[in-house]
Amino acid sequence: MIIHLGNIILRNWQEKDVKSLAKNANNKKIHDNLRDSFPYPYTEMAAKQWIGMVKNENPTTNFAIEYKGSAVGGIGLIKQEDIFRKSAEIGYWLGEKYWNKGIATKSLKAMIEYSFNTFDIIRLYAHVFESNIASIRVMTKCGFREEARLRDAVIKNNTIQDCLIYFLLKSDF
Numbered sequence: 001m002i003i004h005l006g007n008i009i010l011r012n013w014q015e016k017d018v019k020s021l022a023k024n025a026n027n028k029k030i031h032d033n034l035r036d037s038f039p040y041p042y043t044e045m046a047a048k049q050w051i052g053m054v055k056n057e058n059p060t061t062n063f064a065i066e067y068k069g070s071a072v073g074g075i076g077l078i079k080q081e082d083i084f085r086k087s088a089e090i091g092y093w094l095g096e097k098y099w100n101k102g103i104a105t106k107s108l109k110a111m112i113e114y115s116f117n118t119f120d121i122i123r124l125y126a127h128v129f130e131s132n133i134a135s136i137r138v139m140t141k142c143g144f145r146e147e148a149r150l151r152d153a154v155i156k157n158n159t160i161q162d163c164l165i166y167f168l169l170k171s172d173f
């Protein structure tokens with residue numbers, strides 16, 4: 001699956017992305033805002049494992065964000081199951097060198113459209129730390145709204161903290 005957005009392309013992860021993925025993802029500032037399953041340090045071995053896991057997805061749920069020819073970030077969807085099967089969780093990250101150029105906002109807008117058009121879902125949501133102003137801004141620009149504060153729900157870097165849920169319904173989009 002390939003989504004063209006001018007100078008940004010959303011596409012499947014490929015073997016050739018190993019070095020660029022490890023280079024851009026290996027950043028404590030990125031790790032600090034994501035789950036611990038997103039490794040730090042982010043080695044080329046971790047990059048190989050990730051790409052091996054997701055490169056053949058069909059339909060694609062995990063996209064590389066390609067900017068000027070290199071995979072510099074990722075955006076993905078986790079479809080929920082059982083009674084939550086009409087929902088999907090969305091997540092994204094971008095190499096620090098590329099922050100504040102509108103890349104995540106453009107990517108998320110495209111991902112929203114792709115998700116509601118491709119999967120039988122009616123709700124997208126994301127978990128975010130309240131300190132993550134940039135991500136909250138990205139979601140707000142894409143129409144997401146704050147829904148809940150999960151108190152003391154998270155332990156990150158040995159610190160307990162709240163986590164916010166932002167959501168977007170298909171009917172709002």
Ligand SMILES: CC(C)(COP(=O)(O)OP(=O)(O)OC[C@H]1O[C@@H](n2cnc3c(N)ncnc32)[C@H](O)[C@@H]1OP(=O)(O)O)[C@@H](O)C(=O)NCCC(=O)NCCS
Pocket residue numbers: 029030031033034091092093094095098099100101102103104105106126127128129132133134135137138
């Ligand atoms: C969150 C992230 C993907 C944003 O990517 P990005 O491409 O820089 O986002 P955009 O440029 O589209 O939008 C960022 C917005 O936040 C604003 N912003 C960034 N830092 C800010 C700050 N400290 N205070 C206020 N606003 C801030 C920018 O000005 C911009 O808003 P604007 O367009 O109204 O000016 C990137 O910062 C990142 O990868 N962070 C680490 C991983 C992460 O947090 N992932 C999301 C987990 S929920």
